[in-house]
Amino acid sequence: MPVRSNKLSRERECEIVELAEMHADEACPSGAVDPLAIFSNEEVPVIFGSYGEGTFDGMLEFKAGKFAAFCNIDRGNEKGTARARFTLAHELGHLLIPEHRLALMNGTAAHSSRCGMFDGAEDDEEFEADLFASNLLMPARRFELAAKKLVSATPIKAALSLKEQFKTSILSTAIRYGEHRTEVVALIYWKDEQISWRRIQDAFFYQHQFRKWKLDKVSQLPPDCATAAALAGSHSSLEVHDSVLSANFCFERVAMGGHRDLILREEALRLGSHGVLTVLSVHPKFPTTTPQSVTW
Ligand SMILES: [Zn+2]
Numbered sequence: 001m002p003v004r005s006n007k008l009s010r011e012r013e014c015e016i017v018e019l020a021e022m023h024a025d026e027a028c029p030s031g032a033v034d035p036l037a038i039f040s041n042e043e044v045p046v047i048f049g050s051y052g053e054g055t056f057d058g059m060l061e062f063k064a065g066k067f068a069a070f071c072n073i074d075r076g077n078e079k080g081t082a083r084a085r086f087t088l089a090h091e092l093g094h095l096l097i098p099e100h101r102l103a104l105m106n107g108t109a110a111h112s113s114r115c116g117m118f119d120g121a122e123d124d125e126e127f128e129a130d131l132f133a134s135n136l137l138m139p140a141r142r143f144e145l146a147a148k149k150l151v152s153a154t155p156i157k158a159a160l161s162l163k164e165q166f167k168t169s170i171l172s173t174a175i176r177y178g179e180h181r182t183e184v185v186a187l188i189y190w191k192d193e194q195i196s197w198r199r200i201q202d203a204f205f206y207q208h209q210f211r212k213w214k215l216d217k218v219s220q221l222p223p224d225c226a227t228a229a230a231l232a233g234s235h236s237s238l239e240v241h242d243s244v245l246s247a248n249f250c251f252e253r254v255a256m257g258g259h260r261d262l263i264l265r266e267e268a269l270r271l272g273s274h275g276v277l278t279v280l281s282v283h284p285k286f287p288t289t290t291p292q293s294v295t296w
Contacts, residue, residue, distance in 0.1 A: 071088060229243075265281050
């Protein structure tokens, strides 16, 4: 499933980004942001428990006039993990975005969420909570300063460094970092031998018209490409595989050798048993006029 493109208005997006940054700076002005500290400041208890694999990652409940948050360890949300931190930051979005909080207080049923990093954000409320979570854990100004120091690193290697600084998952960090690097064309997440989601950056989607992704199945991949190597590799491998592809090979309706047939760097990294992350970017040895709509 493709990641849903952002349908929020620019004003609403800015409002949520600023709200998240304000809470991050208030509670944790330096170092990694701790969602549990913010729950504590809000006097909302957080309960880690076993609630089953097929249920939810996090839940925010308003009962008898009080909020409580639940974090499901059966879905990998053990205390202190990057996944739990994102889940809790998402639930903080529902607590601290005024419209979400009011809806819960006005009698909406307990809100349960699946940890999505935008991939399950089918409605505005979930998308807003994911946006809040990303900007709470990676506050805009702090992230921008840290990211600027890594422009000479490849996109995945830069994201790996940033995730250590912000104590975030590689997926949420790579998605966020991709928004800052003008040469990043697309992010693809492979799971169970096929694409789980893909995200073509707006600038390339609109300016270069990279609209339709060609390669949906592992069997369509060249055997020597970075993604195939990462998929075939050990689940414990931390190697970043690197190869070169042409845009014509990846996207529909791109003429071979034409001006849109960019030479792309393909980086791929295995994420344990979960799947493989691929990041495509304009190859630095074959630069082109990159779209200008993405800025720092
Ligand atoms: Zn939610």
